Amino acid sequence: MKNTAPTSAEGLEQPGAGPLAAQVREISKIYGTGDAEVIALDHVTVGIPKSRFTAIMGPSGSGKSTLMHCMAGLDSIDSGQVFLGDVELSRLDDKRLTRLRRDKVGFVFQAFNLVPTLTALENITLPMDIAGRKPDTNWLDHVIDTVGLRPRLKHRPSELSGGQQQRVACARALAGRPEIIFADEPTGNLDSRSGAEILSFLRNSVQEMGQTIVMVTHDPAAAAYSDEVLFLTDGRIVDQMVEPTAEKVLERMKGFDLPGVTAS
Amino acid sequence: MMTKVTLRNLTAHKLRLALTALSVVLGVAMVAGTFIFTDSMSKQFDDLFAGIGKNVAVDVRAKQAVQSGSDEQVSSRPPVPAALADELRKVEGVKDVVGNVGGYAAVIGKNGKTVATLGPPQMGMNWVNGGDYDIQSGRAPQGPSEVAIDEATMKKAGYGLGDRARILLQGPTQTMTVVGVIKTGNMMGATVTAFDTATAQRLLLKPGYFNDIQLVSSGVGETVLRDRVARTLPGDVEAITGSALRDELKDDIQQLLSFLQVLLLVFGLIAVFVGAFIIFNTFSMLVAQRTRELALLRAIGASRRQVTRAVMGEALGVGIVGSTIGLLAGVGLAAGLQALMSDGSEGSTGLTFTVTPVIWSYAVGVTITLISAYFPSRRAAKIAPVAAMRDDVALPQRSLRRRAGIGSALTVLGAGLVVAGIADAGPEPLLLLGIGVGMVFIGVAVLAPILSKPVIRVLGGVFPRLFGTPGRLARENALRNPRRTAATASALMIGLALVSAINVVNSSAVASIGRSVDRQFGADYMIISETQGGFSPDAIKAVGQAPGVDQATAMYVGNINVNGKRASVLSGDMAGITEGAKLKMLSGSTDLGADGLLVDEDTAKSNDYKVGSTLPAQFTDGARQQLRVAGIYEKNDVIGSRLLSEQAYLAHTAKPLAFMGMVQVATPGTASKQAVEGALRDYPNLQVQDRSEVKESFQKQLDQVVVFFTILLAMSIIIAAVGVINTLALSVVERTREIGLLRAVGVSRRQLRRMIRLESVVIAVFGALLGIGIGVALGAAVQNGLADQGLDILKIPVVTLVVYVVLGGVIGMLAALWPAWRAGRMDVLKAIATE
Ligand SMILES: Nc1ncnc2c1ncn2[C@@H]1O[C@H](COP(=O)(O)OP(=O)(O)O)[C@@H](O)[C@H]1O
């Protein structure tokens, strides 16, 4: 008895959810060989709708980060297909993949998001500078004001608090108007107040700017900021939830908490 | 427990430590190679001399009245008359008497080129049956036009038995028939040409004379025979035992070898010194990267001593491994040097191993590693245990003010020693100079982190504009850890400082000589010999007969004792010298007669000579004579400090040899030059140079010296390049996560590689600038110190120095290739995930 949860692409598409910003089809990822073999992703199929805030939930080690990395073109897959927009990633060489990340994808990691030698502003415009693109100044001002970093632009990361650093990372992800932003536990290292600031900021950027965001988290309170939650356990999508609240998510999580529960 | 930590770390960081060990290896290899090479040479010479003069019981020769200068190859002993040999034959116990004739003779090969190397001599001699050498094929030379040549030279010249060979001499060139091949064994480039005795006397020495006379004993002990012989000798002739003669020969060679050894060793130690910076830097970086781990060790109870010892243990491991490989590499280096020096004859290979290189390798390699790692290990011990718990750990940094103080003090003190050393102070001025330069290097290296900020800001200022974000990141990365940047740059600084100093001195010398030539060289042409020793004044006489030549003057050089002290004198026809050297008399006259001496103003002043002073003098032939100071002239770079009457010089010199000729012609030009050259047809080793060619040939000679030193310093620069590789490779490892982040947000591999290359370039150029700064200062100090010895113009070779800066950049670029490639290959995800 495998994959009782609705994991087919059709099953995930909500009526009125519109086109997909990214999707993966039947992807598997296996680490190691023999005894040390770990199936991090097990024939996962998922679609990420445009202009929505999607959360990927699951216990530690369930494959959340792996899924995100594969979707973002940071990691290779062993089987299946990954699409960003309508581009299939497995066909791209490193050069094109890099350009794709630079132009179409934004990242926020849990920690070590910033280049320590660059100021906050330089970090924000980094992807555009690399691409040799002029930033859209109006948009940039808007983003900076939204994250409230104006007085800190000349500071280096070491002179910023953890929350401020994550805001710089978010601003960087948004500044280039990428088609999709991937955030891996962006609030994992923050106190709850700073975390809440970041999350509402991400939420607003989806609502007001129509940004597409995928966020990996294991915190039900964080997941509650999203439009939709995908639950991952043992490398498989086991459930999904629209318009989540912290309580509902926590409730659902309890059922998945123990590894192997769904498989039995 | 701590030993385990040490061992684990050694194996965990194999690559970094291998690179560190490499900088030990290269320096140690030079040191070990020097010893193995000179030991082997020494052994070969011993073997060579074991055969020479083995039958000689007593050697009879003229006493040396005037010590020859250390830089002169020709013996200053006058010859002894051949008639003495007949007297010696009568002494009881003398079985055989052999008169030796030796002098300059070289073979001109089939291709017209003289078979000669720069160092080893071209020896001409009289053939003696049963002497030092045997005939390998053919027969001994007889009569005025036969010659025997050693095996290796025959091969190089392309001659066979029966061929007519041209023989280059100090007198006119002779064409002779090759009748014998001499078996010599390995001569290390020296050539041997033998004639029969009468011919040798005529061509090499003086008819009726021998250089020395060797006696074979009929069974009497050599000391007994020596004493017996001594009783019969005239006062200016002496007798020594065969053993003493062989020892003298060996001593001469040993002196030459130990000079070579010290020279090579100095450059080996410079390379080791450069390696010390690399070791220091690597250990500093390893400690910094392991801060948290070391803090953890401290937190769970390891003492400071234990932490220090753990790091020093690693250094010991690196030192031992590096020294061992260095020793082995030294064997290879010595073999290479030997192959380079070999003349291709058998017995020229084979290395000699003594315990000396082994002791030196380990002493130098291990000591330098331990000293260099000591400071980083002390810093490691200062890491607070709480650092284990903190996220943003930084090692405690020493205050800038203290650094500035220590660095400036060392630099100033070192500069003081340099100045003292150049001024010839103390018993060992060269050692003083060396220590001073070393201190300046360390002082500037201590100051370098402070200097690096403004300099790299400026150097990297154009990067963002030229290379965009990778450029800016590169500049920031170079600025990020000033200590690291400084130590890396300092290693490169040392080699380039020495090379630049040599270039500054060289170009100053060229400029100074050029000006002297312009001001004081009044002759239209100068005649010099391409080969060692002087040449026959007959050549100059021939030039004097040539059409269009007004005056041709042979210039002689020699040593005499004045007031019991050796003094070098020049001599020649005064009319020619006055015009050719633009001699300006301050007092007295140039009419020297048979006892006149001219001195320059400085010599007159320091010795309190006045016109008319009389000085007791002794000549090389032992004769004593009063010399009269006939005049005082203005300081003259062509002539030097003393001019002796030509009449007096010739009277006391058995075989006068000119070292230079000065020619005045009616109308200078191609025609007159051709006329002079035509007169020298029989002297293919003589060159006719006009004023600009004189300057050029000086420059060429000096350039050769520069090239020689630059090659010796190349190893130091290579080690510094290894240091740059090391620093970058470690930085790449340290910044793994950051590199991952950059890749994730879209930095391409190419941009990443460029970023690392640019960082490397800016560090290397910084090092090159530091080095060139010190080099120019050092070169200027040397020039200033030697200004009164003719080095009176300071000329900074701007173009060459700019080339060195560019070269520094290129070294940086090349050194970055591998680290950049590694960074580019780094897995994006692993880079982000690194904990
Ligand atoms: N580089 C790797 N090598 C081996 N196993 C890995 C690697 N990365 C992740 N894994 C394994 O894959 C599984 C999923 O990991 P991950 O995606 O990081 O989980 P999550 O982010 O949900 O905590 C885990 O069992 C983890 O141990």
Ligand SMILES: [Mg+2]
């Ligand atoms: Mg994770």
